[in-house]
Amino acid sequence: MNPATAMYIIQALHGLAYGMLLFLVASGLTLIFGMVGILNMAHASLFMLSAYLCYQVLAFTNSFWMSLFLAPLITACLGLLLERFFLRKVQAHGLGHIAELLLTMGISMVIAESVKSIWGTESLVISIPPSLDGLASFAGIHYPIYRLFIIGLSFCILALLVTVLYKTKLGKIIRATASDPGMVSILGINTPKVFAGVFALGAWMAGVAGVAAAPMLTVFPGLADQVGMDAFVVVVVGGLGSLLGAFVVSLTLGELNSFGVQFIPKLAPVLVFGFMAIVLSLKPNGFFGEGDH
Amino acid sequence: MSFILETQDLRHDFKGMKVIRGVDLQIRQGERHAIIGPNGAGKTTLFNLVTGMYRPRHGHILFKGQDVTKLKPYKRNRLGMGRSFQITSLFEHQTVFEHLRLGILSRMGVRYNFFKPMTMVKGLTEEVDAMLARVNLSEYRDQWASLLSYGKSRALEMTLTMATNPDLVLLDEPCAGMSAEETRNAVGLIRELTTGKSMIIVEHDMDVVFSLADRVTVLHYGKILACDTPSEIQKNKDVKDAYLGHGMKKQ
Amino acid sequence: MAGNIKKLVLGFILLGAIGIAPRFLGIISLNMAVELAIGALFAVSLNLLLSYTGLLSFGHALFFGMGAYVMGISITYMDGITLIPAILMGSLAAGLTALIFTPLLVRVTGTAFSMLTMAFGQLMYVLCIKMRGITGGEDGLTLFDMPLLSVPGVFSLDMTDPATLYYTVMGVVLISIGCMWYFTKTPLGGVQAGIRDNAQRVEYLGFHVSASKAVIFIISGTFAGLAGCLAAIFQQVISVDGFLRINVSFMPIMAIMIGGLGHFLGPVIGTIFLMFLNQMAMRYTDKVELVFGIVFIMVVMYAPYGIHGLWVKARIYWGIFRHRKGALGKEERT
Numbered sequence: 052m053n054p055a056t057a058m059y060i061i062q063a064l065h066g067l068a069y070g071m072l073l074f075l076v077a078s079g080l081t082l083i084f085g086m087v088g089i090l091n092m093a094h095a096s097l098f099m100l101s102a103y104l105c106y107q108v109l110a111f112t113n114s115f116w117m118s119l120f121l122a123p124l125i126t127a128c129l130g131l132l133l134e135r136f137f138l139r140k141v142q143a144h145g146l147g148h149i150a151e152l153l154l155t156m157g158i159s160m161v162i163a164e165s166v167k168s169i170w171g172t173e174s175l176v177i178s179i180p181p182s183l184d185g186l187a188s189f190a191g192i193h194y195p196i197y198r199l200f201i202i203g204l205s206f207c208i209l210a211l212l213v214t215v216l217y218k219t220k221l222g223k224i225i226r227a228t229a230s231d232p233g234m235v236s237i238l239g240i241n242t243p244k245v246f247a248g249v250f251a252l253g254a255w256m257a258g259v260a261g262v263a264a265a266p267m268l269t270v271f272p273g274l275a276d277q278v279g280m281d282a283f284v285v286v287v288v289g290g291l292g293s294l295l296g297a298f299v300v301s302l303t304l305g306e307l308n309s310f311g312v313q314f315i316p317k318l319a320p321v322l323v324f325g326f327m328a329i330v331l332s333l334k335p336n337g338f339f340g341e342g343d344h
Numbered sequence: 345m346s347f348i349l350e351t352q353d354l355r356h357d358f359k360g361m362k363v364i365r366g367v368d369l370q371i372r373q374g375e376r377h378a379i380i381g382p383n384g385a386g387k388t389t390l391f392n393l394v395t396g397m398y399r400p401r402h403g404h405i406l407f408k409g410q411d412v413t414k415l416k417p418y419k420r421n422r423l424g425m426g427r428s429f430q431i432t433s434l435f436e437h438q439t440v441f442e443h444l445r446l447g448i449l450s451r452m453g454v455r456y457n458f459f460k461p462m463t464m465v466k467g468l469t470e471e472v473d474a475m476l477a478r479v480n481l482s483e484y485r486d487q488w489a490s491l492l493s494y495g496k497s498r499a500l501e502m503t504l505t506m507a508t509n510p511d512l513v514l515l516d517e518p519c520a521g522m523s524a525e526e527t528r529n530a531v532g533l534i535r536e537l538t539t540g541k542s543m544i545i546v547e548h549d550m551d552v553v554f555s556l557a558d559r560v561t562v563l564h565y566g567k568i569l570a571c572d573t574p575s576e577i578q579k580n581k582d583v584k585d586a587y588l589g590h591g592m593k594k595q
Numbered sequence: 596m597a598g599n600i601k602k603l604v605l606g607f608i609l610l611g612a613i614g615i616a617p618r619f620l621g622i623i624s625l626n627m628a629v630e631l632a633i634g635a636l637f638a639v640s641l642n643l644l645l646s647y648t649g650l651l652s653f654g655h656a657l658f659f660g661m662g663a664y665v666m667g668i669s670i671t672y673m674d675g676i677t678l679i680p681a682i683l684m685g686s687l688a689a690g691l692t693a694l695i696f697t698p699l700l701v702r703v704t705g706t707a708f709s710m711l712t713m714a715f716g717q718l719m720y721v722l723c724i725k726m727r728g729i730t731g732g733e734d735g736l737t738l739f740d741m742p743l744l745s746v747p748g749v750f751s752l753d754m755t756d757p758a759t760l761y762y763t764v765m766g767v768v769l770i771s772i773g774c775m776w777y778f779t780k781t782p783l784g785g786v787q788a789g790i791r792d793n794a795q796r797v798e799y800l801g802f803h804v805s806a807s808k809a810v811i812f813i814i815s816g817t818f819a820g821l822a823g824c825l826a827a828i829f830q831q832v833i834s835v836d837g838f839l840r841i842n843v844s845f846m847p848i849m850a851i852m853i854g855g856l857g858h859f860l861g862p863v864i865g866t867i868f869l870m871f872l873n874q875m876a877m878r879y880t881d882k883v884e885l886v887f888g889i890v891f892i893m894v895v896m897y898a899p900y901g902i903h904g905l906w907v908k909a910r911i912y913w914g915i916f917r918h919r920k921g922a923l924g925k926e927e928r929t
């Protein structure tokens with residue numbers, strides 16, 4: 052194959068891998084927002100925490116698969132605790148979403164600082180598991196297996212999410228709760244439990260993304276800010292609460308990042324925000340947003 | 345033209361659900377007009393279209409002979425249109441006095457001034473206090489609106505609407521949920537505040553409707569079923585059917 | 596009336612204390628007072644949005660940084676410029692930035708507003724790092740020769756002298772806070788409070804909500820820019836991390852929440868508290884930010900109206916205690 056074409060394909064795959072990771076983080080964020088109207092500022096911190104947990108589990112068990120199983124699970128439990136003992140408590144204050152935004156902001160600060168004191172400020176090296184190491188070759192292109200694994204894993208989770216949301220009774224309840232929580236609770240469904248479940252699900256997906264990202268990105272205390280910023284851009288540009296928007300924009304951002312770094316490395320970070328500024332000047336509530344909450 | 349408000353073939357839908365299906369309404373200068381209709385008939389939606397909360401999908405709205413279909417709510421208010429809300433819509437953290445002060449400021453046209461403190465705007469405090477006295481709310485002057493009783497907060501809701509001195513007021517169920525005595529007070533208040541003005545009132549309480557209105561429009565599934573004097577409406581067979589539920593069978 | 600007189604007397608005492616403080620304070624305390632005043636101004640400017648219009652901005656550093664950078668750049672690249680025009684340029688640039696963003700920002704409310712401001716703040720942060728040629732990138736701008744604050748032939752002040760800096764900053768901050776307080780008492784201030792509680796109703800009373808929001812946004816941005824200018828003069832180094840990072844936006848939010856949301860001077864109390872907390876935390880631990888985070892969470896959870904809210908509550912309980920001697924103590928309302 053023509054080397055230029057191969058380069059384009061490789062860049063596109065890089066973009067896809069990052070975009071899908073971003074989607075795993077952003078989808079939880081936007082799902083929670085759609086349901087409870089809370090934008091969880093600590094979401095990216097959970098993602099980062101899971102990357103660190105991955106490191107810790109690896110250190111104990113030496114098995115990547117074990118950490119892929121355990122770390123997101125712990126993260127999901129933390130998400131559950133967060134919802135139950137913190138977020139639910141401030142909802143009665145009558146400050147609207149300001150209290151929730153601020154609370155999650157405070158929690159993200161605490162997580163960032165705790166991570167620093169437990170694991171230090173140096174970046175950690177997490178090696179790719181041997182079974183996923185190396186390059187895959189197809190049509191004259193050599194591409195890291197691990198990144199293909201990330202793409203595959205993310206699509207599996209996406210499929211799982213879509214099945215749960217659109218094919219199961221639980222999904223129906225979740226979607227109904229998102230559009231009219233009062234009505235659903237009148238019908239005798241325990242909405243706080245549904246909220247908590249969605250919160251845990253979102254945290255779990257962020258956790259999976261954290262483990263998957265750990266060998267690919269650098270694990271350091273600024274990881275949450277770095278990925279979190281992109282995830283926020285995704286959610287805002289895609290339209291707060293829109294899963295489809297999150298998917299489309301995640302992939303767009305992934306590609307923008309990947310090709311931006313390749314062709315205009317100096318402006319790559321600006322590109323993301325420039326993209327956002329342009330979209331929002333045309334549609335202030337994002338691509339698929341429905342007006343204000 | 346003697347109509348203060350005219351709608352021409354007004355239509356609106358929510359995600360395809362047709363809520364207003366071609367409404368031609370004509371309100372005369374100085375008349376008290378009631379709109380009645382079963383729950384979900386589209387009365388509030390009609391108010392929202394007339395006052396500018398939504399842009400209608402089709403049709404025109406003429407106010408004092410001027411096409412206002414595309415104007416924002418604040419512009420319609422400045423032309424002399426005021427409305428009250430079915431669900432009380434006040435300012436949580438403000439006193440009764442501060443509510444009316446905002447309305448009077450708007451009436452005086454003092455809107456962007458940030459050089460002069462409100463206490464120094466000539467005549468402002470006096471006007472607010474006069475208005476409070478007129479509607480018997482003086483004793484609650486410095487109380488937070490969120491602490492008022494239901495009847496009083498409805499009265500404030502209506503008074504706030506009237507504070508901007510509109511020529512046409514749209515009242516959305518001003519007496520809903522009131523006790524008999526509260527209703528009597530409210531009707532008195534409406535009479536007091538709307539003398540010499542045009543008014544459209546949505547109300548389920550037929551006593552209120554028939555004691556206040558010069559004409560009544562019956563709205564049913566987004567269409568006007570009848571529009572006549574109260575006594576004719578009472579005799580109208582279609583209206584009886586609609587209220588007794590014959591019309592519901594089509595659903 | 597008696598309350599007003601009490602407040603007036605208290606104000607004069609405070610003014611007097613600020614006036615004679617340099618006689619008793621050492622240079623470190625003096626610098627702390629300057630830092631505190633600047634932080635308070637920044638927080639009060641944000642409070643105009645948060646408490647008085649109900650808009651939570653996560654990107655107020657944008658204006659703070661804009662003021663500082665434009666002032667710094669004009670000092671660095673324009674020969675012979677004195678401080679007054681430089682400060683004016685900085686503040687006006689911040690106001691202008693607000694003006695540019697308003698058409699977008701007035702169209703959204705709630706969470707979308709917070710996110711949008713945060714995103715614009717980040718955009719400016721990244722841009723400033725990238726535009727190394729003008730802004731010095733990550734190293735920032737160092738103001739080696741601080742120009743004099745002077746009107747030729749009238750007065751001339753040297754900002755490198757701590758006491759002079761102290762008086763100047765105090766003067767500017769007090770006047771600015773006074774201006775903002777005055778603003779809340781004007782008709783437009785009244786409209787803002789209405790917008791905070793119920794924007795739709797305000798619109799139906801004939802006020803142009805978007806335009807009113809735009810005005811307050813510009814005023815808030817301009818004063819934040821002014822705070823940025825003062826901070827730059829004080830620190831003499833303008834860096835992206837010190838002026839544009841997201842933490843810079845979080846500080847005034849914390850100050851407002853701790854001092855008391857909805858109270859004009861809440862942010863001032865909050866800034867003092869944070870300063871104090873910072874000193875205490877530094878004495879006993881090196882995890883200052885952790886302490887801040889935990890305190891902040893506690894405030895949001897258990898004292899959502901901050902110190903002022905606690906004070907009000909305490910007074911209510913005290914009143915109940917005195918008048919009813921515990922008989923009917925349950926009916927408190929906040």
Ligand SMILES: Nc1ncnc2c1ncn2[C@@H]1O[C@H](COP(=O)(O)OP(=O)(O)OP(=O)(O)O)[C@@H](O)[C@H]1O
Nearest residue numbers: 358359363381382383384385386387388389390430
């Ligand atoms: N914003 C909206 N989005 C979707 N549907 C709406 C909206 N507003 C009203 N509807 C629907 O339009 C129909 C008419 O509603 P509307 O509030 O106008 O009725 P109404 O005549 O005022 O009833 P009521 O007497 O109960 O106040 C209802 O079926 C309602 O569910």
Ligand SMILES: [Mg+2]
Nearest residue numbers: 387388389430
């Ligand atoms: Mg209605």
